[in-house]
Amino acid sequence: MTEEQGTVVDLYTDGACKGNPGPGGWGALLRFGDREKELFGGEADTTNNRMELTAVIEGLRSLKRACKVRVHTDSQYVQKGISEWLANWRRRGWRTSEGKPVKNQDLWQALDELARGHEVEWHWVKGHAGHIENERADVLANRGVLKGMETA
Numbered sequence: 208m209t210e211e212q213g214t215v216v217d218l219y220t221d222g223a224c225k226g227n228p229g230p231g232g233w234g235a236l237l238r239f240g241d242r243e244k245e246l247f248g249g250e251a252d253t254t255n256n257r258m259e260l261t262a263v264i265e266g267l268r269s270l271k272r273a274c275k276v277r278v279h280t281d282s283q284y285v286q287k288g289i290s291e292w293l294a295n296w297r298r299r300g301w302r303t304s305e306g307k308p309v310k311n312q313d314l315w316q317a318l319d320e321l322a323r324g325h326e327v328e329w330h331w332v333k334g335h336a337g338h339i340e341n342e343r344a345d346v347l348a349n350r351g352v353l354k355g356m357e358t359a
Contacts, residue, residue, distance in 0.1 A: 215239075218266040219279045221334070221344035222258025223352050231258040232351020234344045235266035244269065247347040249355025258348065259285050260314040267321040275326045281334030281341055290329055293319060 217238040224231035232249035246265055250258070259282035267276065280286055293315060296302065301309045301316075309315060332338045334345070 214275055216270065216274045216276045217279065217340070218263070218276055219340040219344045220259070220262035220266055220285075221281060221341065221348040222255055222260070222262050223345065223348040224253060224255040224258055225352055225356070228252055228254050230352055230355040231255065232348045232353070232355050233258040233262035233265065234347025234349075234351055235262050235269075236340055236343050236347065237266055237269065238340075245343075245347055247351040247354070249351035249353065249358070251355050251358045253355070256282070256284050257311055257314060258351070260311060260318055262344070262348065264314060264318050264321060267318075267325065267327075270325065273325055275328075277328045277330060279330045279332050279338075279340065281332050281338075283331060286329055286331040288315065289318065289322065 219236040220234065222231065222233045230249065230251055231253035232247060235246040237244045246269060248265065259280065263278055263280065263285060295304070296309045296315065301312050303309055332341050334341060
């Protein structure tokens with residue numbers, strides 16, 4: 208294991224929803240050196256965007272100490288939200304440029320707080336394009352959908 212592999216956590220995330228809104232699930236694959244951890248969960252009535260955010264939140268929440276984290280997501284909503292929109296939302300009191308309340312504000316605030324506790328790099332990957340770890344996160348998210356359907 209190289210020094211960098213030992214100091215960086217790669218977090219691969221995905222969300223899924225059967226109907227939008229509908230039963231949904233989230234999945235996260237964490238890799239630290241040669242160790243891996245899989246997480247997933249679901250909700251009975253949610254949206255795809257909420258599950259995409261929840262996947263990242265739960266992945267970061269599972270870390271026991273501050274880390275350098277590379278988040279890999281196929282969600283442009285998450286990628287652009289955290290990289291481009293969030294600072295302006297915060298500055299405008301959690302309002303969009305049109306003055307409307309930010310959707311999923313509770314999750315964006317949780318993600319913002321958790322991300323501040325780590326050194327995070329955000330990477331967008333094309334979904335359903337053969338990216339092995341993204342495909343694994345998708346499988347986990349779909350397991351989460353089944354969990355969410357059980358509670359419906």
